[in-house]
Structures are given as structure tokens and as C-alpha cells.
Amino acid sequence: MHYFKKCSIFLFLFLFILLTKQGYAQVDYFQNFKESLLSYFPIITGKVIKLENNELTFDKGAKDGIKKGQRVVLFEETMPLIHPVTRQIIGKSEKIIGSAEVVSVEENSSKAIIIEGNINLPKENSLLFKIPKSKIKILYAQGNTEWAVGEGYYRELKNTERFELINAPVNINEVDNLLKEPQNADVVLLLKQSKQNGNIKLTQELYWIKDKKLLSRSETELSAVAINELRKKYASLIVPEGHTLLSFRLSRGVNRVATGNFDGISQNQILIASDNEISLYLIDVDLKLKSNYLIPIGGDILWFDTGDIDKDGKDEIIVTIKKDDRVVSSIIKWVGDGFVEISRINDIFLRIYDGSLIAQAYSPSEGFNGEIFYILPQKSTYQKNSILKLPVKANIYDFYIFGDTTFKWEDDGSLAVYNNKGIPLWRSQEPMGFGLQYEKQTGIAMLSLGKWKVQSRIKPLSNGVIVIEKKPLLGFVNASTFGYRSSKLQLLQWTGIGIEQTDITDEMSGEILDYAVSSDKLFVLVKPPFGFNPKRILQGESPFETILHILSFKY
Structure with a gap:
């Protein structure tokens, strides 16, 4: 009897260990692919x-x-x-x-x-x-596929050690556009995503780059459970230990930051801009100034964007400035050994959206005026192309579209999510702060039509957007004159039934003015409360400053 008891205990332990291992075994959702x-x-x-x-x-x-x-x-x-x-x-x-x-x-x-x-x-x-046994070079394009899904498959392929994966530009869905930029690869792999019976159908297309011939097309289906698991694993953001790698004190006037490859050669380039100057730095253990550029028409920077809109391997700078009652947009490019303005357009707002240039007209009485459209810029004018159709009314800087959902800043500073029919799905409980605000000009003294607003930068990441959440000094979000006591960066992801909010940074004292994201670094510009640091007075230095924090960042 004692012998059978011992055997029963060992058998139970064996089954428990076996089942536990199976329960925690990693599922390969991309095995067939x-x-x-x-x-x-x-x-x-x-x-x-x-x-x-x-x-x-x-x-x-x-x-x-x-x-x-x-x-x-x-x-x-x-x-x-x-x-x-x-x-x-x-x-x-x-x-x-x-x-x-x-x-x-x-x-x-x-x-x-x-x-x-x-x-x-x-x-x-x-x-x-x-x-041959040498690694096959694949240009990997996840197209409209959710970030967590694309990232999961990317890592599975990398683990095979059979492929050298080259990242294609995000959100490019047309294979013709990918084949224009082969980047020394053998094959283009394009992922496409569509919904099917509550699940996600994933399509994988392979093309030979030399002659643009289709090699194969295959499909697989991912359940809601699989999607949630991939989101948990690959859509999380990590700022290790919340520690800042580097911090730099900058002049008070600095209010914009961006990253990119502007001269087509140097890596780790960062732009820091004030209302009248743009400085290009190289990032090593310190910031190394490479070039300065004086903005021809100084004023309030409404928008600051970078991207390779002409597909020549060098990022352009898009800057929209308000001066007096005018709005002027410039396109600036690295030519020879410095930046040159190649286009200046009056009374137009510009933005780089998913690799293309979009625009909206300006009027003193309305601010943002009319439809948002794709644009072909020229030296001092432009060609108006197709209209960018949105499911909800929005201004050029208010939104970002992910598949069937639209993230949009509302007039009161709150953030909302809409479906593709314009039906609201979610709204933040409280306003999250403003960027810049201007009075609508009526031409009649004492008559006000209210204000038009430029909201904070909204940027895609994973299957959601990064936004700045600001907390005002006096408890009134709209009283931005008094400034903000603290702010932080958040990732908002739509799950299909609600919003998941993830803090990217801890609360930072003061107002986050702008931010930029590279593959492994996060750049955050912060203005202290009231715009100055009183500790500097005791040190005999100017208290007015802006701080640039560089954080280690993986996603």
C-alpha cells in the first residue's frame, strides 16, 4: 500500500510538471507562415x-x-x-x-x-x-498590419537565422512603392491585414526584387486570443528603470525636436529648433553641432515635421510658422554642405502624414479652413492633389488613422477614438492640455469668434498613438497662460473594446513641448513651470531654460 502511495505521488508530480510546461509553452502563431x-x-x-x-x-x-x-x-x-x-x-x-x-x-x-x-x-x-547558405536579404514591410503582429513575425523570422531582415518604411501598403526602393535586398515580404469573423486574416506576399515577380502568396488567421497575446508581448514600451541617458540645458526659445537622416550620410542626427533657428546635431556621448540654419521668416512654430518626401534618401524639414496674421510653410533640405529652403508657401498648413505631404488652407477668421488634401509643392506655390477623406471633421494636426479607427484631438483638449463611420468609441475623461491658441480675427473691435488651436504632436507607435498629457498649474487646463506643473508621454492603444493606456515616461516637472522617437531612443523637450528654474538664480545663471532629455527606448 505504501508503495502504491509513493507511485501515485510521483505520477501526480510528473503529470503536474508536464501540464505546467505545456501550459507555459510558447505558442508560435506564425508557424505556417x-x-x-x-x-x-x-x-x-x-x-x-x-x-x-x-x-x-x-x-x-x-x-x-x-x-x-x-x-x-x-x-x-x-x-x-x-x-x-x-x-x-x-x-x-x-x-x-x-x-x-x-x-x-x-x-x-x-x-x-x-x-x-x-x-x-x-x-x-x-x-x-x-x-546558397548565405542569409537571404528580405525587405520586410508590415504595411497596414498591426505593429504587435508585424513585430512578432519579424522576431520569429530573425530567430531562424536564415534571413537578413531590412525594415521597410512603416505603413506602405503598395508593393510598387516598395520595389522602387529595393535597399540591396533579394526579396520583398509584404504583410497585409484584414478582419474576418472577429479574427484577423494575415496575408504574406513575396516578390523577387530583380524583376518584381510574385514568388508566393499565403494566408493565416489569428484569433482574438492570439492578437491579445502578441500585444502583451510586443506592444509594450520599456524605458529601462525610467533612467535618462543624457540631459542638456538649452536656451529658453527652443521648442521643437525631431530626428532623421538629413545629409544622407550621418546617422544619429537630431534637429533642435526655436522660432527663428534650426540646429543640426550628431549624437554621440554628447551633442555635436554640425550646422545652424536661420529660418527666413521667424515667428511661432506651429508644426515641425521631418521625412523623406521625395524618396532620395535624405529627410526634408517641414516647418509651418505663424507671423502676425499670416501663416507661412517652408520645406528645407540639405544641399551641399548646409540647409536650403526649397519651397515657401503662404497661407497653408503642412504636415507629413504616412510618408506623404498633406495640407490645409489658413484664414485669419477661421484658422484651419476647408478640406485636408495631398499636395505637390513647388518653389512658391503648389499643386493640389486628392482630398484626404476622414470619417470625422478634423483639422490637419488633430488626427491619426489606424485601420478602422481614428484617434482625434477634440476642441476641449481631450482625445477621442472614432470608428470608420465616424461613431465615437471612446473619449478621455479629462482634457489633456493644449499646444498653441490664437484668436480668430474678425476685423471688428471687441468682437471675438473664439480661438483656433494647434494641438500637441500625435505620433503612431505600436498599434496606437503617443500623446502628451499635461497637468495645469492652477487646475484649469484651458488657462495655459499659467503653464503646466507636470506632464508625461502616454501610449494609447485601441483594443477593440476599449483603450489601454501605458505611461511611457514618469511625470516630468513642467510642460513637455515636443518629443521625437528613434529606434532605440526617446527625445523629450521640457519647459520648467513658469518657464524658468529658480535654482539657476542662486547659481548666478539665467533661470530661463528648456531641458532636452534623451532616454533609452525599446518598443
Whole structure:
């Protein structure tokens, strides 16, 4: 009896451990996708046994991993490679003579057509083919796919160690646009997402970059449970220990920050702007000034944007300024050894949105006036292109669209979420603060039509947006004249049934004026309460300052 008790206890413990391990086992939601992709790139070497016109016959077939659509390297072995010490033959050098694409497959053989090279079958029948073991370079584009889903698949592919993944620009959904910028890759991988019965259908398209030919298209379905798990794992934001890597005291007038590659060469570039000057710095262990640019028409910066809108590998600067009763937008570009204004347009607001330039007209009596439209800028004017259709009425700086949901700043400083029919789904309980406010001009003394407002920057990240939440000094959010006692950055993500709010930073004393995000750093510009730091007076220094915090950032 005692023996059976012991056996029962051991059996129970064994089953408990087994079930626990299974319960915590990591689920690979992308197994089918991954296997489909890997199946086109096995490491194979074989012989060409026949050449007729432009068609080759291989001695390898389906059982060896050969698959229709694969592309192989054609080569000949030449001189033997001899070990310099042992003098033993360790291999043969290879002469690449072309490439071919597999067009039909049998169990033990396959046929391919020559796509590159002038091929002749040697008399000794020594022509070989291979899918090399070197990593395949893939331009990875997650298109409209939710960030957490795209990031999860990206990491699964990276873990195979078969691919070198090159990130494509975010939110590009058209393969033609991707193929214009091959970035020295072999294949474009484009993910597409759509909803199906409450789940997400994910489509993977593979294209050969050389001739833009479709290699394969496959689909998989992710359940709501899978999506939530991926969000928990990959959509979280981490500022390790909340510690700032570097902080810099800047002049009071600095109020905008942005990152990018402006000269097409240097990495880790940061722009810091005041109302009349833009400074370009390189980031190392310190800020290293590279160039200064005086803004031709100084005034209040309403919007400051950067992006490669002409697709030449160098980011442009878009700046919209209010001076007196006018609004002027400039496009500034690095030319030669400095910045040059290449376009100046009056009475127009500009913004870079998903890699394209959008605009909205300005009027003194309304502020933002009329529809938002795509624009082709010229030196002093512009060509108006298609209208940007939104499910809700919004001004150019108020919104960001994620799939079927629109995040939008409201007039009272609160943030709301709408569906694609313009129906409100969520609204913040309290206002989150304002950017800049201006009186609508009536031309009649003592008659006010209210104010038009430029809200704080709203930026996409993961499957949500980053916003600044500000807390006023005196408890009145609209009384921005008195400033803000503290502020922080938040990530707001729509889950389908509600909003998940994640603090990116702790509460920072004063007002966050602007922020920028790179792949591993977060840049935050902060103005102290009342715009000055009284401690500086005791140190015999000017108390008026703005602080730039650089934080380690992973997402």
C-alpha cells in the first residue's frame, strides 16, 4: 500500500510538471507562415544533368526540397582550395555563371529556365546549381498590419537565422512603392491585414526584387486570443528603470525636436529648433553641432515635421510658422554642405502624414479652413492633389488613422477614438492640455469668434498613438497662460473594446513641448513651470531654460 502511495505521488508530480510546461509553452502563431517562407530557401546543391535551349534539368526534386518558384545560382567548380598547413584539398573555388528559376518539379528531378547568364553545358557535365547558405536579404514591410503582429513575425523570422531582415518604411501598403526602393535586398515580404469573423486574416506576399515577380502568396488567421497575446508581448514600451541617458540645458526659445537622416550620410542626427533657428546635431556621448540654419521668416512654430518626401534618401524639414496674421510653410533640405529652403508657401498648413505631404488652407477668421488634401509643392506655390477623406471633421494636426479607427484631438483638449463611420468609441475623461491658441480675427473691435488651436504632436507607435498629457498649474487646463506643473508621454492603444493606456515616461516637472522617437531612443523637450528654474538664480545663471532629455527606448 505504501508503495502504491509513493507511485501515485510521483505520477501526480510528473503529470503536474508536464501540464505546467505545456501550459507555459510558447505558442508560435506564425508557424505556417514561417514554414512557407523557409520552404523557398533550403540549402541545396545539385547537378545540371541536361541543357536544352533555355531549359535546365536538375538531379534534385521535391524530395530534396526543390519547389516551383525557387531561384538558384548556376556555377562551376574551378581550382581546388588547399589548406596552407596540411596541404590537403578542402574544397574548390566556384565560378558563378548565371541563375535560373524552377518551373516544374518531379519527385527526383526538376526543370528550370535560365534568367541570367549565357549558359553552355560543359562536356564533362560539371555544371552545378545551388541555393546558397548565405542569409537571404528580405525587405520586410508590415504595411497596414498591426505593429504587435508585424513585430512578432519579424522576431520569429530573425530567430531562424536564415534571413537578413531590412525594415521597410512603416505603413506602405503598395508593393510598387516598395520595389522602387529595393535597399540591396533579394526579396520583398509584404504583410497585409484584414478582419474576418472577429479574427484577423494575415496575408504574406513575396516578390523577387530583380524583376518584381510574385514568388508566393499565403494566408493565416489569428484569433482574438492570439492578437491579445502578441500585444502583451510586443506592444509594450520599456524605458529601462525610467533612467535618462543624457540631459542638456538649452536656451529658453527652443521648442521643437525631431530626428532623421538629413545629409544622407550621418546617422544619429537630431534637429533642435526655436522660432527663428534650426540646429543640426550628431549624437554621440554628447551633442555635436554640425550646422545652424536661420529660418527666413521667424515667428511661432506651429508644426515641425521631418521625412523623406521625395524618396532620395535624405529627410526634408517641414516647418509651418505663424507671423502676425499670416501663416507661412517652408520645406528645407540639405544641399551641399548646409540647409536650403526649397519651397515657401503662404497661407497653408503642412504636415507629413504616412510618408506623404498633406495640407490645409489658413484664414485669419477661421484658422484651419476647408478640406485636408495631398499636395505637390513647388518653389512658391503648389499643386493640389486628392482630398484626404476622414470619417470625422478634423483639422490637419488633430488626427491619426489606424485601420478602422481614428484617434482625434477634440476642441476641449481631450482625445477621442472614432470608428470608420465616424461613431465615437471612446473619449478621455479629462482634457489633456493644449499646444498653441490664437484668436480668430474678425476685423471688428471687441468682437471675438473664439480661438483656433494647434494641438500637441500625435505620433503612431505600436498599434496606437503617443500623446502628451499635461497637468495645469492652477487646475484649469484651458488657462495655459499659467503653464503646466507636470506632464508625461502616454501610449494609447485601441483594443477593440476599449483603450489601454501605458505611461511611457514618469511625470516630468513642467510642460513637455515636443518629443521625437528613434529606434532605440526617446527625445523629450521640457519647459520648467513658469518657464524658468529658480535654482539657476542662486547659481548666478539665467533661470530661463528648456531641458532636452534623451532616454533609452525599446518598443
